[in-house]
Amino acid sequence: MTDRKNYMYKSWWKITSVILLLYTFTAGLLLEVPRLPALQETIRNLYFHVCMWFAMMILFTISVVNAIRYLRGFNIKHDIIARQYAVAGIVFGLLGYITGAIWASYTWADPNKPALNSFSTIARDPKLIGAAIALLVYFAYLILRDSIQDMDKKARISAVYNIFAYAMLFPAIWILPRILPSLHPGNEGNPALDVKNDISGNMRMVFYPAVIGWTLLGVWITTLKIRMSLLKEKNML
Amino acid sequence: MNSVKKIMLLLVMLLITLTSQAQEKVEMADTMRSNGRIYVVVAVVVTILLGLILYVVRLDRKISKLEKGN
Numbered sequence: 001m002t003d004r005k006n007y008m009y010k011s012w013w014k015i016t017s018v019i020l021l022l023y024t025f026t027a028g029l030l031l032e033v034p035r036l037p038a039l040q041e042t043i044r045n046l047y048f049h050v051c052m053w054f055a056m057m058i059l060f061t062i063s064v065v066n067a068i069r070y071l072r073g074f075n076i077k078h079d080i081i082a083r084q085y086a087v088a089g090i091v092f093g094l095l096g097y098i099t100g101a102i103w104a105s106y107t108w109a110d111p112n113k114p115a116l117n118s119f120s121t122i123a124r125d126p127k128l129i130g131a132a133i134a135l136l137v138y139f140a141y142l143i144l145r146d147s148i149q150d151m152d153k154k155a156r157i158s159a160v161y162n163i164f165a166y167a168m169l170f171p172a173i174w175i176l177p178r179i180l181p182s183l184h185p186g187n188e189g190n191p192a193l194d195v196k197n198d199i200s201g202n203m204r205m206v207f208y209p210a211v212i213g214w215t216l217l218g219v220w221i222t223t224l225k226i227r228m229s230l231l232k233e234k235n236m237l
Numbered sequence: 238m239n240s241v242k243k244i245m246l247l248l249v250m251l252l253i254t255l256t257s258q259a260q261e262k263v264e265m266a267d268t269m270r271s272n273g274r275i276y277v278v279v280a281v282v283v284t285i286l287l288g289l290i291l292y293v294v295r296l297d298r299k300i301s302k303l304e305k306g307n
Contacts, residue, residue, distance in 0.1 A: 014297070018290050025282050029275060035263040220293060227300045 008223040013216055020213030024048075027206045034203070038107055045103050047206055051214040052096030053131075053173075058215050059089035059222065060138075060166060067162035070155060079155035080229045082162055086141060088222040092214075093135050100128070108183050126180040127173075134172040137165045 007013070028047040036043060063085035070078035104125075109118040122128070141161055148154040177184070266275070 009301075014294075021286060021290075022283060025286055026279050029279050029282070035265055037263050040264055041266050217293075220297075224293070224296055224300055227304065231300070231303055 008227060014220050017213050017216030017220060020209045021217060024051075024206060024210040024213055028210065031206060032202055042103060042107055043203075045099065046203060047210040049096060049099040049103055050207070051210045052092045052099060054211045055215040055218045056089045056092040056096060057169075059085050059092060059218050060169065062219075063089060064162055064166040067159040070159045074152075074155075076151070076155060076233065077230065079159060080233065081226055082159060083145065084222050084225045084229065086138060086162065086165075087225070088218050090135065090138050090142075092218055093131070093138070097128075097131060097135065100131075104183075122183070125182050125184060127177040127182045127184040130172045130177045134169050137168045137172070141165050 024047050028044055033041070033043050063082045066078045066082035066085065069075070070082060104122050108122050110121070141158060144161055145154055145158040148157060
């Protein structure tokens with residue numbers, strides 16, 4: 001089972017992740033950023049908050065790929081992989097949500113209105129509601145899984161549900177928030193990926209490595225959990 | 238070009254320079270950067286990151302050991 005050729009046991013991409021994250025944390029705080037009103041220095045959150053969502057999307061994609069692989073061959077290993085990637089995706093999604101809430105409370109809140117008023121405006125934002133729906137769908141995935149005792153049934157049903165949950169991501173976080181007016185940037189196109197008029201070249205120099213670094217860290221933690229689950233599985237059989 | 242147009246053009250130019258100056262006055266953490274204290278923040282953040290990564294590395298090693306033991 002522990003074939004050394006598997007990516008999980010290689011160290012080069014783990015080292016890459018550490019280097020890219022160290023670069024993100026230093027260059028992200030020290031390099032010049034565009035001076036924009038209201039955003040000010042908080043624009044640096046792009047290297048942290050936005051990367052959480054990128055990492056979440058990539059982890060969920062790996063999860064759904066493994067769910068499909070499970071349905072093709074009924075190998076329990078793929079089910080374990082799909083589950084752990086989904087959990088890691090949820091963790092990154094929650095971190096993205098929390099960091100977004102902190103960021104928004106400083107940049108979106110209207111200082112001329114009472115705090116409760118601005119809160120109700122922010123809470124009504126379609127991007128936030130969409131992200132909340134997407135995360136809740138994935139919470140339901142975990143609840144569904146853990147409520148089934150039979151191992152094969154559990155794996156099969158949750159693999160099918162995983163595909164539905166992934167499909168739900170698209171209306172919830174990609175389509176609906178872009179149709180409706182939102183305070184969140186990126187309504188006109190791809191947030192943070194718009195080369196022409198979104199973020200400056202200086203910021204992209206940190207942003208892209210940051211996305212890769214954070215994603216690799218998420219993958220790293222997930223592979224540790226997968227290896228633990230595989231060990232447990234081995235001991236049980 | 239008559240003089241009215243010229244004056245209008247001048248006013249527009251002035252407005253452009255004014256707005257561009259206003260943009261430059263966005264408040265940033267310039268004092269923090271000028272006296273170098275930002276490096277303290279970088280040091281703290283990097284220490285925390287390194288601590289967490291060290292934890293993950295040790296976990297990785299432990300699991301590798303378990304895998305070899307089986």
